[in-house]
Ligand SMILES: Nc1ncnc2c1ncn2[C@@H]1O[C@H](COP(=O)(O)OP(=O)(O)OP(=O)(O)O)[C@@H](O)[C@H]1O
Ligand SMILES: [Zn+2]
């Protein structure tokens with residue numbers, strides 16, 4: 001167990017210890033963006049509070065929402081008792097699932113992050129701000145003459161509530177109208193005559209719309225009103241108000257007149273969250289093949305926690321196994337978390353899940369608006385069985401009855417947060433969470449991360465390896481041919497496309513099949529340099545060259561920084577020597593598309609990269625165009641590697657593998673293998689067999705060799721041997737300290753100082769401390785960057801984590817420190 005860097009949360013479910021007997025104070029996370037830390041409040045003697053309860057507390061003459069984080073039996077010395085205000089009410093008890101706070105605390109400890117930052121990452125913004133406490137009568141519990149039993153103030157609250165037909169008011173209203181109302185409310189609650197509840201939020205505007213429902217008829221209607229009813233009847237008895245008004249060219253007063261006559265009901269309804277989703281067909285479970293059935297049976301047989309690695313080659317039907325494993329969980333009232341690397345890239349998965357489970361599917365990711373995230377959260381808290389499909393941050397989904405966690409494409413590095421604290425990996429958090437919840441964790445991939453692979457090599461009853469070695473219907477994996485681009489050049493071929501690729505492209509049109517061209521980079525060219533003096537145009541704010549962007553004939557030629565997004569026009573001459581001869585090096589998606597247009601004008605190509613998919617729904621619409629055969633080729637970056645299942649794709653070509661092969665960090669080979677194997681896996685998923693062509697200047701590279709033979713195991717084994725030799729993960733642990741600041745010298749000096757502190761802290765033998773050294777890109781967005789890498793045996797790591805927290809306090813104001821535990825991006 002980790003030592004806690006902060007005083008531990010009193011866990012709500014430790015029955016042996018009753019915290020509110022000894023605790024007089026509670027630390028509260030208040031819903032107020034400009035307040036950084038926790039605020040301390042006094043606990044009223046008659047109120048019991050547990051961590052995780054939602055409270056109302058006074059703040060600056062207002063009552064605001066807050067979450068009880070920690071109970072305290074004594075005050076910190078710097079707080080004086082008379083300054084402290086009292087908790088107003090408990091709005092909602094145990095809003096969060098029981099192990100939720102333990103999980104957050106574990107994350108804070110492991111990722112060297114203040115608990116508060118973890119909470120802010122986990123909870124959607126405004127969770128508390130929008131919650132409004134309402135008080136309602138429980139008429140069945142109120143005896144006759146109730147008023148005479150209670151205090152005057154309670155009686156006046158009671159009367160006020162009874163005066164209202166629905167018997168309820170917001171707490172704020174009552175407090176405004178009745179002096180001392182809170183005391184009265186508390187008393188009524190104790191007597192069980194009223195209850196409080198959190199008002200459901202008003203869902204954010206675009207989703208809430210007025211619908212008109214046809215409910216009856218009436219003999220005295222105007223002809224206009226009849227028309228409206230007739231329209232409703234013809235359209236199935238239900239229409240959005242706006243559509244109805246438009247269809248009948250009438251005004252809302254006509255419709256409200258109809259409502260008064262009892263013919264229609266106007267109702268605010270939630271417009272389906274995914275308005276862009278086409279209406280779903282119902283999808284039934286497929287008959288599984290033997291390997292799938294075996295995997296499913298094993299998963300269904302698991303009780304409690306187990307870590308399952310579902311290793312299925314591309315197109316082996318992993319998704320079908322997930323879906324069939326989810327169904328019984330839902331039926332037994334449990335919920336399931338299905339994490340995917342990027343939601344925009346998996347419209348197919350979301351559609352399939354919706355077609356199977358309908359409205360029980362809930363999509364959660366950080367691209368949702370604040371309102372949408374909030375609504376989805378509230379929906380999850382209800383405890384209704386549901387499948388939450390989401391990205392990394394959905395691991396924090398507050399599902400009360402969690403029955404299973406699935407990570408699809410578990411090898412994908414987007415599961416790791418590397419920008420902000422906590423730098424958590426959703427897979428690591430998923431392991432903790434499924435242990436806490438005592439439920440299975442399914443890790444699915446065609447190219448498992450070496451970490452997950454290695455875990456399986458150490459047998460344990462709670463580790464299960466399942467393999468789907470074949471594609472569905474025993475379709476073959478596509479043969480992979482490697483093209484040596486050096487030879488192409490020798491043979492005088494200067495095109496981006498090798499001879500074999502040209503032939504394949506020509507056949508595509510003839511056979512009416514489709515292809516995918518993978519290019520590691522977006523933009524046109526990676527850099528622009530001067531032919532006369534060699535000057536390379538760089539970003540003014542970062543130490544990187546600018547990429548050349550040129551989308552089509554006649555478009556503006558711009559230069560853009562892919563790190564800070566600085567954009568400028570391409571200068572007409574070299575800024576250094578004035579020569580007009582600037583050359584574009586490297587090949588990006590735009591350039592490939594242009595070359596295609598020139599060399600294969602009969603092929604229609606669509607560009608699929610982060611430049612063309614910036615707008616909401618763009619992924620889906622581009623993929624729709626492609627599946628509707630409005631294009632022959634999809635030309636794109638990394639995005640192509642994830643989950644595309646398009647039957648007509650028979651050709652996959654990697655235009656240049658070198659861009660992914662040659663990177664300097666220890667993960668480079670693993671990342672290259674999985675990226676290229678995943679792209680290759682898009683070919684031949686339908687009835688027609690596929691082919692894969694990989695163009696490279698390094699055909700002898702071991703990654704390329706392994707791809708040629710689809711031999712993941714051999715690749716994994718060889719790569720693990722490398723890792724072991726150099727004590728890299730999974731045989732060693734890494735922590736990367738990233739420092740950055742505007743003042744180059746200050747950053748460097750701080751880095752030197754921190755490295756010394758680390759050396760003292762960890763002692764000899766325990767850890768290897770590498771650096772300080774400038775980051776591989778030393779300046780990004782004007783900030784200078786230095787790094788220190790800690791490398792240590794897995795066994796000693798956890799004590800270090802606690803001590804590392806102290807480093808934050810050592811940094812001067814101008815230098816920010818980010819501690820990245822288990823870094824994947826060494827940049
Ligand atoms: N038992 C089955 N019978 C018929 N078709 C199936 C079966 N299982 C899966 N399929 C279909 O096979 C295709 C590939 O399945 P799926 O997308 O689940 O593969 P996958 O293993 O997730 O692939 P990848 O990892 O490459 O994305 C899908 O179109 C799916 O509908
Ligand atoms: Zn020049």
Ligand SMILES: [Zn+2]
Nearest residue numbers: 539542561564
């Ligand atoms: Zn820049």
